[in-house]
Amino acid sequence: MRETVKVSKIFLLNEKFQKLDRSLIYMILALGLISILSLYSIDKGQGTIYLKHLVRFVFAFIILITVAFTHVNFWYRYAYHFYFLILFLLVVLKFVGVTAKGAQRWLDFGFFHVQPSEVAKLAIILVLAKFYNLVKVENTNKLFSLLASAILILIPFLLVLRQPDLGTAVLILGAALGTLWIVGLNRKIFISGFIIIILCLPFIFAGMKPYQKQRVVNFFNTERDPLGANYQVIQSKIGIGSGGIFGKGYLKGSQSSLDFVPENHTDFVFSHFAEEFGLVGSLLLLWLFFSIIKRVTLIGDQSKNNFSKIFCYAFAFNFFLYIAINLGMVTGLLPVVGVPLPILSYGGTAMLTNMIGLGIVLSSKLYNEDFI
Amino acid sequence: MKLFKHRPTEGYQTKTSIINRRKAILTTAKYTFFGIIGLRLLWLQVFQRNKYSTLSDRNRFKEWKIAAERGLILDRFNNKIAENRQLYRIALIKGDVTDLDFVLTTLNKFLRLDNETIEKTRSDFIKLRKFQPYVINKNLTWAEFSKINSNLFILNGVQPFISMERHYNFPYEFAHVLGYVGVPNENDLQNQKDDLYRTPGIKIGKLGIEKILNRELIGTPGFTRFEVNAAGRAVRTVEFVDGVSGNALKTSLDLELQKLTYQKLGRYAGSAIAMDIKTGEVLACVSTPSFDTNKFAFGITQPEFNELLKNERKPLINKFLSGQYSPGSVIKPIIALAALENKIVDQDYTHFCSGKIELYGQEFYCWKDGGHGRINLKDAVKKSCDIYFYEVARLLGVDRLAETIRKFDFGQAALKDFDEEKKGLVPDTKWKKNVLGKPWLLGETLITGIGQGYILATPMQICKSMAEFANGGYKVNPTFYLDEKSKLSRMDFDAENIKIINEALVAATNEPGGTSYGSRLNGKLKFAGKTGTSQVTKLTIKDREDNANPNSREYKYRDHSLFAGFGPVEEPKYAVAVVAEHAGPGSRIAAPIASSMFDFLFKKRISNA
Numbered sequence: 003m004r005e006t007v008k009v010s011k012i013f014l015l016n017e018k019f020q021k022l023d024r025s026l027i028y029m030i031l032a033l034g035l036i037s038i039l040s041l042y043s044i045d046k047g048q049g050t051i052y053l054k055h056l057v058r059f060v061f062a063f064i065i066l067i068t069v070a071f072t073h074v075n076f077w078y079r080y081a082y083h084f085y086f087l088i089l090f091l092l093v094v095l096k097f098v099g100v101t102a103k104g105a106q107r108w109l110d111f112g113f114f115h116v117q118p119s120e121v122a123k124l125a126i127i128l129v130l131a132k133f134y135n136l137v138k139v140e141n142t143n144k145l146f147s148l149l150a151s152a153i154l155i156l157i158p159f160l161l162v163l164r165q166p167d168l169g170t171a172v173l174i175l176g177a178a179l180g181t182l183w184i185v186g187l188n189r190k191i192f193i194s195g196f197i198i199i200i201l202c203l204p205f206i207f208a209g210m211k212p213y214q215k216q217r218v219v220n221f222f223n224t225e226r227d228p229l230g231a232n233y234q235v236i237q238s239k240i241g242i243g244s245g246g247i248f249g250k251g252y253l254k255g256s257q258s259s260l261d262f263v264p265e266n267h268t269d270f271v272f273s274h275f276a277e278e279f280g281l282v283g284s285l286l287l288l289w290l291f292f293s294i295i296k297r298v299t300l301i302g303d304q305s306k307n308n309f310s311k312i313f314c315y316a317f318a319f320n321f322f323l324y325i326a327i328n329l330g331m332v333t334g335l336l337p338v339v340g341v342p343l344p345i346l347s348y349g350g351t352a353m354l355t356n357m358i359g360l361g362i363v364l365s366s367k368l369y370n371e372d373f374i
Numbered sequence: 375m376k377l378f379k380h381r382p383t384e385g386y387q388t389k390t391s392i393i394n395r396r397k398a399i400l401t402t403a404k405y406t407f408f409g410i411i412g413l414r415l416l417w418l419q420v421f422q423r424n425k426y427s428t429l430s431d432r433n434r435f436k437e438w439k440i441a442a443e444r445g446l447i448l449d450r451f452n453n454k455i456a457e458n459r460q461l462y463r464i465a466l467i468k469g470d471v472t473d474l475d476f477v478l479t480t481l482n483k484f485l486r487l488d489n490e491t492i493e494k495t496r497s498d499f500i501k502l503r504k505f506q507p508y509v510i511n512k513n514l515t516w517a518e519f520s521k522i523n524s525n526l527f528i529l530n531g532v533q534p535f536i537s538m539e540r541h542y543n544f545p546y547e548f549a550h551v552l553g554y555v556g557v558p559n560e561n562d563l564q565n566q567k568d569d570l571y572r573t574p575g576i577k578i579g580k581l582g583i584e585k586i587l588n589r590e591l592i593g594t595p596g597f598t599r600f601e602v603n604a605a606g607r608a609v610r611t612v613e614f615v616d617g618v619s620g621n622a623l624k625t626s627l628d629l630e631l632q633k634l635t636y637q638k639l640g641r642y643a644g645s646a647i648a649m650d651i652k653t654g655e656v657l658a659c660v661s662t663p664s665f666d667t668n669k670f671a672f673g674i675t676q677p678e679f680n681e682l683l684k685n686e687r688k689p690l691i692n693k694f695l696s697g698q699y700s701p702g703s704v705i706k707p708i709i710a711l712a713a714l715e716n717k718i719v720d721q722d723y724t725h726f727c728s729g730k731i732e733l734y735g736q737e738f739y740c741w742k743d744g745g746h747g748r749i750n751l752k753d754a755v756k757k758s759c760d761i762y763f764y765e766v767a768r769l770l771g772v773d774r775l776a777e778t779i780r781k782f783d784f785g786q787a788a789l790k791d792f793d794e795e796k797k798g799l800v801p802d803t804k805w806k807k808n809v810l811g812k813p814w815l816l817g818e819t820l821i822t823g824i825g826q827g828y829i830l831a832t833p834m835q836i837c838k839s840m841a842e843f844a845n846g847g848y849k850v851n852p853t854f855y856l857d858e859k860s861k862l863s864r865m866d867f868d869a870e871n872i873k874i875i876n877e878a879l880v881a882a883t884n885e886p887g888g889t890s891y892g893s894r895l896n897g898k899l900k901f902a903g904k905t906g907t908s909q910v911t912k913l914t915i916k917d918r919e920d921n922a923n924p925n926s927r928e929y930k931y932r933d934h935s936l937f938a939g940f941g942p943v944e945e946p947k948y949a950v951a952v953v954a955e956h957a958g959p960g961s962r963i964a965a966p967i968a969s970s971m972f973d974f975l976f977k978k979r980i981s982n983a
Contacts, residue, residue, distance in 0.1 A: 185393065239418060240426045242418050243430075244427040244430035244431075246427065257430055260601070260602070261604035262434075262603075284415045285415065292404075302397070308390060311390065315400070322404050322407075333411065333415065335410070335411075335414055
């Protein structure tokens, strides 16, 4: 009897391995490889950034697999706990956070820094997915559920905005709105919401920090101050544009390697990639990102429970939002807000958050036959 | 709990269908945005690729130009008159200098820099861009250079280097012809279209041939192309391209003759020119007093420069081109030619000279007290009789005089490319009316006939006119270069008349009683020529009495001493003009100088040939 159980467990594990979404994992590994090679190329093999990133990626990948084999039910059950833990960290950050670049973003845990605002993006998706899984479909647009979700969204949003970290705050709001859209919130509410936001824009602008104002002004006036705040976008465009169709070749890019592009390891990492691999490489990378999003969406489609569906779709949207805002920013289509490119950009917390998110997606696939 | 249902089974399908529909709309949005990003990349990487590639290279590469070695300047026998020497110098590189004060005091210990240099370095240093080198304005000896080299470990940011700098082998002799080089100033930089002049350490021609042929001499700078990072620091050397030295320039000048001429002019302020009468090639041209062009090339100090500026004898003025003098009797051959050409007189016409003539209520004197008696054209030229030429000028009238004088290109630049060249002045009635607004006076015609009054000429013009007499009436274009072949074109004169004048000039030097008889050469080869003593101010009776001793007058009122001639007489080859300012009679000062120049030419250049 005991042996049977053991065999069935092994059989079960084997079955799970068979069911694991290999293509998504290969795509994630490809992205990780591209990321490490790019960071290596930016520093032309000097320094330790690419090695740190490699270690982080390996660590995050182990977590990804661990999360993948954890039943999605775990995340459903502890979604609220997770959410409040993040809120707690955001509040704690206010008092003991590490200040960098004029904002308190990091919590120092001694051996590593954590950016709770990054994790908040995941938390908001989880909490809304659970909330709307519980809400009856006819109550989705009722005032009570609207108010509840508004509170769930606004607390982390405002906390992050006050750090101040406009980019992450916008992404939290974006992820939340995406989730609300998926769960079927009335279009009229969205439309009136947008109108209200547009009416509030002047006040938001007035409340911005000077550097944030500068970025918005610069976005609408690209020729202004080419050596000042707009410098990064111009240099980034030079990097991308000079790559041409086939690129300058691996290790031959100069814009980021010679430090003309600021934030070259983090937000502007794509500029270096595009410089070395040109249009062909950039479109392939774009295709890889798009495939990941499609794959995540497909896993959502295959899932039988609504929590998994909502989570997959919302995570896919959030992933897309990162890519869209980052690429829009580095190609000069959108104003510069500090949004990293998922997995490709150097940065621990964002990597971890994305990998946990992808882990939950993989878990959704493994347990897609189960109802919650 | 009506709002919540722990395990939602009711309405489950509806919720899923809503979610699926909403997802589909989002997917469309994603496709759209990825499409936009794709198009944006296409635009940047394909359509704007060239623009961004250029910008990327401009970011990435910086060039450090290295001035090429300047072309040598040679005389007609390939002697070097301007060359380049290795100089030991040091530069400071801003980004690498950690402590400027320490570096300067240490350098001071080794090199004994003067305070001015230190202060200038300090103030210039602030204005520099990062990693831009600054060359300290001092030449080092080999000993100093090696001392700095062995102490480099304490001198952060000091870069010793060897550069090739212009050196003039005969700085005084050739100062005004060759000119000198110097660091380009703001004006030079603005007039320059390309960035050649921005080459660090480059020197450009500031005067004379160095300036005129700067482009040929300066060569093409070499460069080192560096890859720099955003901070401007050189990361690696990408390529090194050698410069091309400037072309060597062979001039028409004759070093030996130039040295001799400079020496003979000696203490006089003035100029002397020797010219080939057929080609117009200038063999020698000296202006005195002179200055040390090597000092200029390296940056003369203000006190030294002020000294030169204040000097009453004007060392900085190029006297053979910019000195304008009343030609005095040197003009007489041309006046005589005008008379013959206009058939006012012929060879046999005589006029009586009593030493003094009264015309238009004024007294006009001949230089010789008591006069020359009855005198014909040849003797009038030979003895330089003023009364004869007053008469000729009176008969011709100033406008016909001026016409002939102009045919010798007086009143216009003899060389085209020297900015400092003056044109001289040929007066006539129209000129006086237009410029001075006054009618011409007949007395002025008379003094124009002896090269006084308004008429002004440069030594170069005088020498050119003498060359044109000597070659039998062909146009001469003076030049400093050998490669220019000037076409011989006949001037609009009767060859017979030119011959008559030339014979008179031969007599003036080689027959007793001629004005330059005392300076004649006794060898087989002889020269011919006309003296001139041009008055700077109108002479008073007392001055005339004192004339025996010209030094009694204040320097600036003393007569200019002139001589213009050609030789050898049998087969003319060379023309010479000498002007010694405020030196006294032409026969006494200028003619002997010319004589020694002819002597050299006959002995060293003709017998050798």
